Amino acid sequence: MIETHELTKRFGDFLAVDRISLTVQPGTIFAILGPNGAGKTTTIRMLTSILAPTSGWARVAGFDVVRQPTEVRARVGVLTEQHGLYQRMKAVEYLDFFAQLYHLPPALRRRRPLELLEHFGLADALDKRLGEFSKGMQQKLALARALLHDPAVLLLDEPTSAMDPQSARLVREAIRDLQRAERTIIITTHNLTEAQMLADRIGVIRHGRIIAAGTFSELAQRFVGPPLMELHVANGLNGLADALRDQVQLVEHGSGWLRYRTANPAEDNPAILRRLLGLGVEVITLSEVSRTLEDVYLQIVREDEGHDSHGEPEPSVR
């Protein structure tokens, strides 16, 4: 579990992280999104006890990041933004070095690196120096390093960057396996599709502050409105569209189609269908217009920029 309260980091006059409070339960994935320089990496570094907070506190796997840094680091697996491997080492040798640092028992120290290399499809590259690895291979090895000591908490910075689609899927499945195994996971990424696929909850960070947090549905509801439905009919609406305004929020329509928003699709959609069918309209399709995390994210950032330029109070952190 990860808990932070008013976690703040200053570098001189620069406020890198501003009063972040969040809770990530075991078995959940929390994605931190934000532009470059927003404070994602600094937050991760504080949660790894590499940087000390200027104020506020954080507990990771039950340990305080300031008072118990060694305990925290022993229970956290980190995939850093720059995985920086030792180029002259081989994969097993590299993982064995970290296995020693994490004090893995000798039998596990021999077995675990090979298992992970096998799992990530690197078993064929045992004799290669890491300098000869492709970017994707290096990324997978760095992930293997983060998982080496089977940590309770995982902090993954761009876990699938530089990977081909097949490898990326492999890594996403590995992350889901870890989630099922009740690990607490934070990922920071610019890949919004991936974040939408993996994350249970999402936090958007800007200027060091979490400006929005919640599940994708909550964020979408809050920032881009209720779900948008699209209806197509066979024989034209013939003025019926305006008649539906009393039931739903009509967005736009054409001769054979219309779009409306509804906060309660489970009730409104069947009612609309019943009404149209009763009027003899032949419905071809009724579907939700997909809202992507990208739409939601851009809207969140846009609103926050608006707050900046108008000097209005910013939304609360949680």
Add this chain to the structure above:
Amino acid sequence: MASLSHPYADSLARRAAFSRTLSNALIVTRREVRDSFRDWRIMSPIFLLTLVFPLLANAMTDLFITFFEENGAEPLLPALLPLLPMIVGFFPVSISLVIALETFVGEKERLSLEPLLATPLTNTELYLGKSFAAMLPPLLASYIGIAIYVGGLVFGDTQWRPPLVLVVQILVLTTVQALVMVTGAVVISSQTTSTRAANLLASFIIIPMSMLVILESIIMVQPHRRYVLWFLALGLLVTVALLVRMGARLFNREELLGRSLDQLNLRWIGRTFMQQFRGPQLRRTTPGAWYRTSVMPAVRALARPATVTVLCAATAFAGGWLAADRWPLPLDRVAVDDATLVENLQAWFELGRSNPGLILAAIGQNLRALALATMLGVFTFGVLSLIVVMLPFGLLGYILAQVAAAGLDPLPFLAGIAPHGVVEIPAILLAGAAALRLGSIITHPPAEMPAGEAWVRALADTVKIGIALVLPLIALAGMLEVAVTPRIVELVLAR
């Protein structure tokens, strides 16, 4: 529970903690050393210097021996032969210093540092592991180089049989020199952000150490003075301890990752300096409030350095006193009667009265000496400032011991010192303590404060104490020395 009540529980726990620290550090060391030995760019110059240079030195020595023998200068050979082993030992260290310089900054540049920082290693374990790894190749190269060179002389045509103590002395000197250079380089490596900057800063290590090797060579060719080299080795060992302490204190994850630019921020330096100089008061403050809220806290911060300075001054006084026995002055042959002394002092008094510039000269002389002590202290962790402050106390002890030994009345001498000394001595001790703090604070900056900021604040405190206390005291002492002291001596002599 039994283990808790064990009489040696604490000691056992400490030993276990030490053993764990060492074991973790050695994991890092092993990896680093293995990595260094795999890098041909590092290994080939070390290999050449370690193996080829000693052989060249052997050939050169043979030529020298032939030349000396042909010119009848064989008696000089025992003095000259020990020179080259030191040089042979020094070269590989200076070249393999690149390993130490790369220790942290190299990893930072290659972006491999952060995963290491995210492991459960403590700062001490990481620092020690890296430092051991940086020490091993230079020392190994140095010892092998010396062994090849000396081996060539011992088993070759020369059949040199150096005294064991000389061999030990050369090895000890080489070792402590290497340790000074490596520990200094590790400190530089942890405080810079690029290998280029680290290499440039390394000249602050290599140049003084080269000069030291030249000094050692000068001493080495004078066999009866070689005992001095032991003191040099001791001094270097103290420097190693200071550098290790400084490195361990300055080393932390935050500094390593937080620092991204080696930027000289003059505006920040100026602002921090002025903030510390003014103290917590706002811009408009009265001198009284400034003394109370800014100067006095700075003086209180001098408690430890002042204690060290006073102890060193007392030691110097005692040392001077003891030295008087060994190097006595022929005071009994310098017959100066009291009347002549009174005349001299009257002349001095008149000179001072008719020439106020003399007061300025006395003040200027003291201020120059204190400024020099402060500047020297900055570059030597405060050690040379202490020595400059100790000198007058040593001289004082020496002169007073001579006076006592010659059976002269000490009162006129004390009268010549006390009137202005009452003011001047505290000023010297205060300035000495401030200089010591300024020079040494970089080895132990306060927690949560970067070394640079600690130094700028200590500089502001030193300037503040200099202006607020030392300058007025020295000015007063100068006036007393020129205008009052001669009169009092005159009175004492006229009794």
